[in-house]
Amino acid sequence: MRTGASGTPVRRSRKLSSPITYTSTTSETATDSHTPMVNSIGVLGWGVGGLQAQAAMVGEPTAIRFPTVVGVRLTGRLRSGVTATDLALTVTELLRAHGVVDKFVEFTGPGATGLGWAARAAVSNMAPEYGATCAFFPFDDEAMSYLELTARSPEQRAVVAAYLRAQGLYRRAGDPVPRYDEEVALDLDAIEPSLAGPHLPHQRVALSRVPHSFRTAAGRQEPVEGGFDEPVPAGAVAIASITSCTNTANPALMVQAGLLAQRAVDRGLVAKPWVKTSLSPGSRVVEDYLAEAGLLAPLAEAGFGITGFGCMTCIGNSGPLHPAVEQLVRNGFEPTAVVSGNRNFGGRINPRISLAYLASPPLVVAYALAGTVTHDFETTALGHDHDGNPVHLRDLWPGDDEVRQVVDRAVRRDMFRRNAETLREGTSHWRALPFSEGVRFDWDPASTYIRRPPYLTGLPAEAGSELGLTHGRVLLHLGDDVTTDHISPAGAIPRAGAAGRYLLERGVRPQDLNQYSTRRSNHEVMLRGAFTNPTVTNLLLPPDDTRRGAWARTLDGDRVLPVFEAARTYQQAGVPLVVVAGRNYGAGSSRNWAAKAQALLGVRAVIAESFERIHRGNLIGMGVLPLQFPPGRGARDCELTGEDELALTGLDRLEPGINAVRLTIRRRDGTEDGFDLHLRLDTRHEIDYLRHGGTLPYVVRRMARTDGRQR
Incomplete structure (x- = not known):
């Protein structure tokens, strides 16, 4: 059994209608959303949020819901000229339409057996794109051929084979066919470029x-002249x-x-x-x-x-x-x-x-x-x-x-062997980097790359008693498929943007602004880049507003500013903020900054029609409420204007499971509307994280209490 980020064993579980099942030799969790690629060679693995991994490193458990398992039965063979990419994109379309968020997917049938390891990897690697927790191919001869190609020793391969066969985990032709909670069929012959x-x-x-x-x-569109030969x-x-x-x-x-x-x-x-x-x-x-x-x-x-x-x-x-x-x-x-x-x-x-x-x-x-x-x-x-x-x-x-x-x-x-040896040995220029000694990190106040984050600054000794909010305001009303790319900044830091101006004011040369990913340990940079993706649209603004990226109204309603600047007007007045969105909120990369940015902007709750798994966990890890509209309802039913005041009640008696939360909207004319929302909480630890304002505040308070008792 492999261990998770905390070094503790990760428990495996399967929910099948039949005891006949293939499962993995190991389980693995990691902080990259494409961790599910390991499922292509019989290793059961899934991605977790960076905040969940941080919690594990300080001794907190990382939980996963007992999953629904979807069996995808593959038949036929890929036709000549049809690639593994074509297969992966077809599977992505099929399973996103079926609905596999929070579910395990397992590929079965003669078509799965006939796929090479590289084609399987392309399919498993796309699991985040169709929303599955993992996309599993049971171990078989093809997976063993991958171990041989990548220079695993004969002794290691023999141990793997012996163990899997003894456990009944080595898939062979003619084995009984598992029964799944849900089943989907795909004919590989029908796939096209x-x-x-x-x-x-x-x-x-x-x-x-x-x-x-x-x-x-x-x-x-018409062709245009651009100074080329055509x-x-x-x-x-x-x-x-x-x-x-x-x-x-x-x-x-x-x-x-x-x-x-x-x-x-x-x-x-x-x-x-x-x-x-x-x-x-x-x-x-x-x-x-x-x-x-x-x-x-x-x-x-x-x-x-x-x-x-x-x-x-x-x-x-x-x-x-x-x-x-x-x-x-x-x-x-x-x-x-x-x-x-x-x-x-x-x-x-x-x-x-x-x-x-x-x-x-x-x-x-x-x-x-x-x-x-x-x-x-x-x-x-x-x-x-x-x-x-x-x-x-x-x-x-x-x-x-x-x-x-x-x-x-x-x-x-031998190519794989040489590459693996290089990775294990490391490179000299990394080992030559200077570093300071000591148990605690020596923060450099002049650094534009690493700054002490404000998550724990001024943290009171005890958590607040009330999770609900009154007099909240909607900062952003967003549509469907808002991804972590839309929330958290990526790519080059533009000179004219708020993040670029911040760095230039601190003496960074224009050619050295670098990428957001290189400065993600500087919250001042990341906050100024939040929601600046040019395709984000705030539906609270007039339809004829042509500004690209998410802009928002200030508290007084007199100005429309970039999100970072607009949010500060609410924070300075102590007004809690809410983001409202449609389906699949937080899809894409498992970026914890998508949750961190919202929390540091003053967002207390996100209300969406549905959440992607990792982002939901990251929001809880930052103390942000991931509230969901009930089926058939959405933001369109709320008729939000941005001037409404929002109240959330029913958060005083939370339990694992689906909790009912009441949203009250106070209109500018004094009238009120009420809507029921759902708050899904999988464990009591998630309740604790929300009550304490996030995972790290909870852990610090827990450690402080423990230290006090020891003294």
Whole structure:
């Protein structure tokens, strides 16, 4: 059994209609939302919020609800030309529609057995995008082949096999079929080449329908002159990135992209000049086997040279667009991005791009060559070769057998062994960094990267007795699918924004502003970036308000300011704040700053139609009430204006389970409306966290009481 973040064993449980079940050899929790990728090789794992992990490190338990288990029965096989990405995007669409938030998903059936380990990883890695806690493939011969490829010793593999067989956990053909709480079927033969977009990972669209999806989202556009040798077309691809996440660690997909690039270069085709291209694998092993296959050079020549390793464009670290494209955007032009990552929320890839598509690595290359998402690959050539002959995508697309042969030749065990040894040994420049001695951290008041957070500043010895609120006001009224990307800042810190101005005033040079992710230990920076994603819209403002990002009214109602500045007017007057939203609030990355920012802005409660699992836990960890409208009700029923006063009552007798909370809205004319809300609490610890204003205040008070008794 593996241990969780606290070092204590993590208990496994399954809720099935039958005792017949496959489960994992180990359990694992971690603070990355894509931890569920380990489920692809029979390791049961799920992501938890950073605040939950912090609680575990100071001895608090991390609980998970006894889950509903959804069985996805896969039949058939993927057709030639259909990739693991196409499968993952199809599963994401299917399961988001079915509804799997807070549920475990297990893949079964002959189709699951026939999938390779890399394809399984692509599916499991997308679990946060369809909302599942985890997406599990039982251990079998294919998982064992992964252990062999990645240089696990024969002795270790023998122990794993012996243990699993003795426990009945090694899946074999002909084993009894489990019965699940819910079942979904998917025929792999029916999957077609696909992308997802232009706003959400579960918006799967067939490759042939991508031009239509763009025109539906962006309206009619015409080609424009941009200073290139040809006009910039409608739907122009401003960013084409083979970026990290599982797609870029899939040897078949990467070799396929390399072979496509090689053939394109041989025919005289490269990325269009307005397309910013990049390749940032998640592992150095990718570089090793692409070099072994002779594909690094053609990828670079086509525009996809390696820019680094790890999260880059996928998390918003794409840098500026081509200067000419930047100017076109300022003039009202709507470009797009095509990336091989997992998330395409508006403004995430780049603040100037609101429309983005997820695609397999070879299709990212194809769109860079085409230069626009309106390109019809079936009927229109990508360009012409040296002899003037038209070149279509079908002329460049490598066959499955060719890809398999290159993978078998170029991907070797010793590459994984060398990489693992480097990771274990570390690198000298990290070990050479200076550090101070002592038990307590030596805070540097001049640091613009790490500042002492205010969570515990002025903390009274005892928790307050009242969780409810009176005279609250709505700061933001948001729509559906507001993600942690919309709440917590990501990407480059803009010079003209509040965070940029704050740093410049403290002597930081404009070229050194860096990314929000590098300064996330400075709450002053992160607060000034909260809700600044340009696609966020505050529905309390007039529909004709054209300001991008979430702006809000001040307490007196006379001004509309950026959220950080508007929130201060309420905080200074001691007025508690509420955020109201629609479905899937807090989807996406497991960023604890999405909860921290709201709490530090003075938000006491978030009222939404539904919450994503990790964000709900993070809100509780910061002492913020995650209140849910009952089924069939929503913010539209409240008819909020921003001038209403809100009261929350019924919070004095909380119990684990669903608690009834009464929302009273006092209108400006003196009338009142009342609505029932639900507050789901899974454990008494969650009740304690809310009463104490968050996990850390609870732990500090508990430790202070313990220390006092010891003395």
